[in-house]
Amino acid sequence: MLDTQSVCYAAATCSFFHKCAMDPLCYANIDLTSVVPKVNNVVVSTMIQRAGKVLRSLKLGIVPGPIASPGSSQPLVYTIRNSVDASGFSWNDKRSRQGKESSILTRSCLSSLSGDIDTPGVLLRRLHLYNIERMDNAALCAALSACPSLLDLEIVGLHVELRQTLESVSKHCHLIERLYFESSKTGRDDSLKLPTCCDLVNNCPHLTSLSLRGFKLHDHKVRILVKGFRKLKYVDFSTSYSITGTFLRNLGGSAGGNLLEVLILRDCMHLKEVEVARFSTAILAGDFKLLRHLDISNREGLASEGDWYHRCYTTSVIPVKQLLEERPGFCLLAEFPPEGSFVEIEQMIGSDTYSDFSSPSQPSSHTLDGMLFMSSSESSYNSDPGSGYEDGQDSSYVIYEESSDEVDFLVV
Numbered sequence: 001m002l003d004t005q006s007v008c009y010a011a012a013t014c015s016f017f018h019k020c021a022m023d024p025l026c027y028a029n030i031d032l033t034s035v036v037p038k039v040n041n042v043v044v045s046t047m048i049q050r051a052g053k054v055l056r057s058l059k060l061g062i063v064p065g066p067i068a069s070p071g072s073s074q075p076l077v078y079t080i081r082n083s084v085d086a087s088g089f090s091w092n093d094k095r096s097r098q099g100k101e102s103s104i105l106t107r108s109c110l111s112s113l114s115g116d117i118d119t120p121g122v123l124l125r126r127l128h129l130y131n132i133e134r135m136d137n138a139a140l141c142a143a144l145s146a147c148p149s150l151l152d153l154e155i156v157g158l159h160v161e162l163r164q165t166l167e168s169v170s171k172h173c174h175l176i177e178r179l180y181f182e183s184s185k186t187g188r189d190d191s192l193k194l195p196t197c198c199d200l201v202n203n204c205p206h207l208t209s210l211s212l213r214g215f216k217l218h219d220h221k222v223r224i225l226v227k228g229f230r231k232l233k234y235v236d237f238s239t240s241y242s243i244t245g246t247f248l249r250n251l252g253g254s255a256g257g258n259l260l261e262v263l264i265l266r267d268c269m270h271l272k273e274v275e276v277a278r279f280s281t282a283i284l285a286g287d288f289k290l291l292r293h294l295d296i297s298n299r300e301g302l303a304s305e306g307d308w309y310h311r312c313y314t315t316s317v318i319p320v321k322q323l324l325e326e327r328p329g330f331c332l333l334a335e336f337p338p339e340g341s342f343v344e345i346e347q348m349i350g351s352d353t354y355s356d357f358s359s360p361s362q363p364s365s366h367t368l369d370g371m372l373f374m375s376s377s378e379s380s381y382n383s384d385p386g387s388g389y390e391d392g393q394d395s396s397y398v399i400y401e402e403s404s405d406e407v408d409f410l411v412v
Helices: 004-011 015-019 039-054 137-145 164-172 194-203 219-228 273-284 320-326
Strands: 029-036 057-062 078-081 126-130 152-156 179-184 210-213 235-236 262-264 293-297 330-333 364-369 371-376 394-400 408-411
Touching: 004 015, 004 029, 029 039, 164 194, 194 219, 235 320, 273 293, 273 320, 320 330
Parallel strands: 029 057, 057 126, 126 152, 152 179, 179 210, 210 235, 235 262, 262 293, 293 330
Antiparallel strands: 078 408, 364 371, 371 394, 394 408
């Protein structure tokens, strides 16, 4: 019933608690993430071996902020400051936080998962790895090969290749439902190939949430992924370098694309305004009936049709008003830099969360310590689409400083 750290504290208290802490169930869900390095390979190996086949969840590495990530069921509390990404922290701006050699994880930290059929990895359901700088492709692939029951895989800040990782997932993790992979080198990993995409689609039919952030993805490859997965509901290609948005064309008629509920294309440098407009028109025409959250925010603005060097900072060609009128409960997030000619955020979702602040049927505003607090019945936004939405009346809450050009949005 205790978290991993509390189990360790209790075990050090007395011989009786130490004996109790030897129960494998105490280590069914191992969470050894921290802001600074605290554990090494020996600690990880010991806990995995104590858990044995009872092991269901394993989280390792260095995290600079909230552990919960987009697509997870856990709520987040964070600040989006202008163009900082919506995950609540920027993994790609992280600094090396590995500490002393006695508290460092290396490529062999997952070796205890591997082995014969009775090894701990055989029934592991969740594996989250953060900023383990000494992890390499061979070690990660060996670990994945020992986890055939994996449902949830999250990889952030590891120096591993996208293609090799996805090949291992498609070969060994056929039950995978959620895949979150953020590159440690934004825009430089162009390793993904068409056969890898096809194999992943064919071998992992249960995937419902796919996040590939910071990779050099091309539209024809992304289209295979989005169109191919028949149960796909959540997609996040934020900071993907090569995506233009052409993969969205005629996607609504396919089984995969038509089931989308959340689509995040935040800070995709080559995302074209015309493709976003075409996609919005398709939504108005009746496609993507289940889509309830679309994020096209971009710190560089959207690319124009003819020349991507020419940036667009408005949503003038996007039928925003009509879209929100015809799709109640739809959330469109379009945040552009303040130096652009226009910054617009249109948000709508159903929620009773803020009923104590303002009646949803009456727009209002309140001044709090130099900040303007606005509420409207026509818009609202939930910062964590993966956490789900509640039925109810529509409301929105945007907080910003009146006297500053830099806009802050506080989302709870």
